[in-house]
Amino acid sequence: MQLQTAAHAASFDVASLAMCRGLESQAASHLAAISSTGKKAAGETLFAEGDDADCVYEVVKGTLRVCKLLPDGRLQIMGFPGSGHLLGLAAGGNHAYTAEAVTDVTLCRYPRASVDRLVDKVPSLARRLWTATSDELRFAQQQLVLLGRKTATEKVASFLLLLAEQQKSLDGTVFVSMSRTDIGDYLGLTIETVSRTLSKLKRDGLIALPVPDQVKLLDVERLSELAEGESESEA
Amino acid sequence: MQLQTAAHAASFDVASLAMCRGLESQAASHLAAISSTGKKAAGETLFAEGDDADCVYEVVKGTLRVCKLLPDGRLQIMGFPGSGHLLGLAAGGNHAYTAEAVTDVTLCRYPRASVDRLVDKVPSLARRLWTATSDELRFAQQQLVLLGRKTATEKVASFLLLLAEQQKSLDGTVFVSMSRTDIGDYLGLTIETVSRTLSKLKRDGLIALPVPDQVKLLDVERLSELAEGESESEA
DNA sequence: CACGAATTGTCACACATTGTCACATTCCGA
DNA sequence: TCGGAATGTGACAATGTGTGACAATTCGTG
Numbered sequence: 001m002q003l004q005t006a007a008h009a010a011s012f013d014v015a016s017l018a019m020c021r022g023l024e025s026q027a028a029s030h031l032a033a034i035s036s037t038g039k040k041a042a043g044e045t046l047f048a049e050g051d052d053a054d055c056v057y058e059v060v061k062g063t064l065r066v067c068k069l070l071p072d073g074r075l076q077i078m079g080f081p082g083s084g085h086l087l088g089l090a091a092g093g094n095h096a097y098t099a100e101a102v103t104d105v106t107l108c109r110y111p112r113a114s115v116d117r118l119v120d121k122v123p124s125l126a127r128r129l130w131t132a133t134s135d136e137l138r139f140a141q142q143q144l145v146l147l148g149r150k151t152a153t154e155k156v157a158s159f160l161l162l163l164a165e166q167q168k169s170l171d172g173t174v175f176v177s178m179s180r181t182d183i184g185d186y187l188g189l190t191i192e193t194v195s196r197t198l199s200k201l202k203r204d205g206l207i208a209l210p211v212p213d214q215v216k217l218l219d220v221e222r223l224s225e226l227a228e229g230e231s232e233s234e235a
Numbered sequence: 236m237q238l239q240t241a242a243h244a245a246s247f248d249v250a251s252l253a254m255c256r257g258l259e260s261q262a263a264s265h266l267a268a269i270s271s272t273g274k275k276a277a278g279e280t281l282f283a284e285g286d287d288a289d290c291v292y293e294v295v296k297g298t299l300r301v302c303k304l305l306p307d308g309r310l311q312i313m314g315f316p317g318s319g320h321l322l323g324l325a326a327g328g329n330h331a332y333t334a335e336a337v338t339d340v341t342l343c344r345y346p347r348a349s350v351d352r353l354v355d356k357v358p359s360l361a362r363r364l365w366t367a368t369s370d371e372l373r374f375a376q377q378q379l380v381l382l383g384r385k386t387a388t389e390k391v392a393s394f395l396l397l398l399a400e401q402q403k404s405l406d407g408t409v410f411v412s413m414s415r416t417d418i419g420d421y422l423g424l425t426i427e428t429v430s431r432t433l434s435k436l437k438r439d440g441l442i443a444l445p446v447p448d449q450v451k452l453l454d455v456e457r458l459s460e461l462a463e464g465e466s467e468s469e470a
Numbered sequence: 471c472a473c474g475a476a477t478t479g480t481c482a483c484a485c486a487t488t489g490t491c492a493c494a495t496t497c498c499g500a
Numbered sequence: 501t502c503g504g505a506a507t508g509t510g511a512c513a514a515t516g517t518g519t520g521a522c523a524a525t526t527c528g529t530g
Contacts, residue, residue, distance in 0.1 A: 068380045070464045076383040078376055091369040096376055119362065126361035127354065133368045134326040140375040141313055141331055145303045147382035148311040148423030152488070180507060188383030190489055195508050212497070212507065229305045387516070415479065425517060430480055447479070447525075 011037055012060055017108055018084040019058050019128070027122045034114040038107040046099040046107070047088075053095050055109050056088040062105030063177050066097045067185065077186040079139065080178055082166065086132045088112065102178050147188045150229065155187040156197040157226040160207065164217055172217035180212075246272055247295055252343055253319040254293050254363070262357045269349040273342040281334040281342070282323070288330050290344050291323040297340030298412050301332045302420065312421040313375065315413060317401065321367045323347065337413050382423045385464065390422040391432040392461040395442065399452055407452035415447075 014020065014032035023031070038057070040046055046057065049068060059081050066087070067077040078097060081087060090096050119126045146158055163174040176183075184194045198215075201207045206223055208216040217223060249255065249267035258266070273292070275281055281292065284303060294316050301322070302312040313332060316322060325331050354361045381393055398409040411418075419429045433450075436442045441458055443451040452458060 068376065070380065070384060072464045074384045074464065076380040078379050089369065090373060091366040092373065096373050120358040123355040123358070123361065126358065126365065130354075130361065130365040130368060131326040133365060133372060134324065137368060137372040137375060138325060138327065138331050140372060140379060141303065143379055144313050144375060144382060145305065145311040147379060149305060149309045191507080192490080192509085193488060196488090199508070229307045229309065426479080427481085427518080428516060430478095431516095434480070 011106070012108070014108060017058050017060065018132075019056075019086060019108070019110070022128055023122070023124050027118070027125055030118055030122070031110060031125075034110055034118075036109050038109045040101040040105045040107070042101050042103050042105075044101050046101065046105075047095050049095055049098045051095045053088050053090060053093060054112050056086060056112055056115050057099075057110075058108045059083050059085045059087070060106040060108050063102040064099050064105060065102050065178065065182060065186075066099050068097050075185050076188070077182060078143065080182075080186070086129075089129055089133050089136075102182065152187075152189055152193050152197050153200070154227055154229055155189065156183075156194065156201065157206075157223045159183065159187060160215055160217060161220070161223055161227050163215075164220070169217070172220060174215050174217065176213045176215055246341070247343070249343060252293050252295065253367075254291075254321060254343070254345070257363055258357070258359050262353070262360055265353055265357070266345060266360075269345055269353075271344050273344045275336040275340045275342070277336050277338050277340075279336050281336065281340075282330050284330055284333045286330045288323050288325060288328060289347050291321060291347055291350050292334075292345075293343045294318050294320045294322070295341040295343050298337040299334050299340060300337050300413065300417060300421075301334050303332050310420050311423070312417060313378065315417075315421070321364075321371075324364055324368050324371075337417065387422075387424055387428050387432050388435070389462055389464055390424065391418075391429065391436065392441075392458045394418065394422060395450055395452060396455070396458055396462050398450075399455070404452070407455060409450050409452065411448045411450055 014035050015025070015028040020028040020031055037060075038046075040062075046064065047053075047055075061083055064081045064085075064087070065077050066079050066081060067075050069075050080102060081099075087099055088095065115125075115129075119129065146155055150158065160174065163169075163176065164172065167174055178186075180191045180194050183189075184191045187194065189197075198207070198209065201223075202209055206217070206219045206226075208218060210216060249270050250260070250263040255263040255266055272295075275297075281299065282288075282290075296318055298315050298317045299320075299322070300312050300315050302310050304310050315337060316334075322334055323330065350360075350364075354364065381390055385393065395409065398404075398411065399407070402409055413421075415426045415429050418424075419426045422429065424432075433442070433444065436458075437444055441452070441454045441461075443453055445451060
């Protein structure tokens with residue numbers, strides 16, 4: 001069943017989005033009725049930390065980066081949400097982080113007030129959003145371990161494996177849509193360390209770098225060992 | 236209105252717990268009916284990462300530590316939940332982390348299956364648990380910034396201010412119920428660096444250390460500046 | 471209550487990892 | 501084809517870690 005509103009110009013079927021996963025068709029109809037399409041070009045800001053959280057967004061196509069700033073300009077990227085990710089679910093009325101487009105992005109947007117009203121009427125929607133928040137928390141907790149305890153090599157290996165998993169890469173080729181600087185801001189490293197670590201993994205035969213925005217994983221098993229902190233066979 | 240079940244032996248009023256915050260009295264009655272009291276002695280494990288998540292817990296008294304392990308034994312503590320904190324809300328059926336008692340702990344326990352059934356019937360409970368998960372996520376995101384971007388001094392200053400805020404300290408005295416090792420595992424540092432940093436803050440006149448499990452904050456304003464990465468007046 | 475053992479915390483020094491700075495190379499878009 | 505941006509590399513500095521020694525504190529036993 002295809003649900004459209006004038007605001008979507010027939011670009012995608014709201015009922016098939018992650019937001020509606022597990023919902024009855026009536027609930028999906030309600031969501032479709034309140035939704036609209038948004039687009040952001042690469043580099044544009046979706047919302048800034050502290051802004052009123054008046055919309056819930058789902059990424060339909062493309063990649064965002066979500067990050068927090070320290071007063072002196074230091075930046076920590078917390079993730080690169082791609083298609084199927086929901087943003088703006090936080091309680092508290094204001095966005096806790098900044099969201100910017102890494103690539104051109106297509107979004108489905110739902111007014112937060114309308115979502116909140118629906119949540120009270122549709123238990124499965126409440127559960128859906130609670131689950132989405134819980135999944136995001138689980139991911140953040142894994143990231144805490146990475147940032148707090150992993151070495152640079154373990155961090156980069158973990159990152160490459162995450163991309164491969166997200167992209168369901170079958171032949172080991174992953175596309176890297178974000179810059180080396182962004183990867184560094186995500187892994188708690190500098191751009192030089194990211195570059196040096198990628199070069200070392202290449203010299204060691206674990207990856208190939210045909211072009212800068214593509215990595216070919218040549219030894220997924222060894223990368224998995226590195227990512228989990230298994231001691232290297234020889235240093 | 237005091238709600239008790241035989242399982243509680245009159246130790247606390249379920250309706251006054253964080254779990255019931257914002258709920259109608261009938262919902263609170265339902266929760267009281269399914270709840271029971273648990274106690275853990277300092278050092279005991281509440282649940283381990285991977286265990287079935289068959290209970291939701293609220294800390295009534297005392298302090299836990301929640302942590303994740305790497306295969307080689309490295310440990311990252313993600314927080315020290317105290318009274319009012321809920322655990323075990325995650326979707327997915329298994330605990331994503333290990334919870335252990337830092338001090339003797341009193342808990343209120345709710346079977347997860349019963350909670351899930353109530354959630355469908357009581358929209359305010361669904362919202363309450365979604366909000367609790369969201370608050371936990373917001374905290375984890377702040378911690379990502381700390382682990383990924385802050386220096387050792389900024390980390391320790393942040394930690395001390397967090398304790399002061401949680402304990403609603405009026406005269407700057409905070410109680411440190413966790414060991415230096417635990418603080419290190421929480422801040423992504425080693426025990427020596429935690430000790431060195433505390434000693435430096437003491438030498439600089441920002442804190443006093445009357446006994447190892449107590450810190451007196453002498454210059455909260457300066458500590459706040461340090462915690463946020465404001466450049467030091469003179470090094 | 472005193473004493474000894476165990477545990478925790480502190481300190482100094484050497485080392486390793488990552489950051490900083492400067493510059494070279496590569497890639498991409500006009 | 502060229503210029504600007506992004507990436508890669510090398511040398512050196514800084515921060516935090518690792519290690520060993522010692523001090524302080526806590527706990528258990530007599």
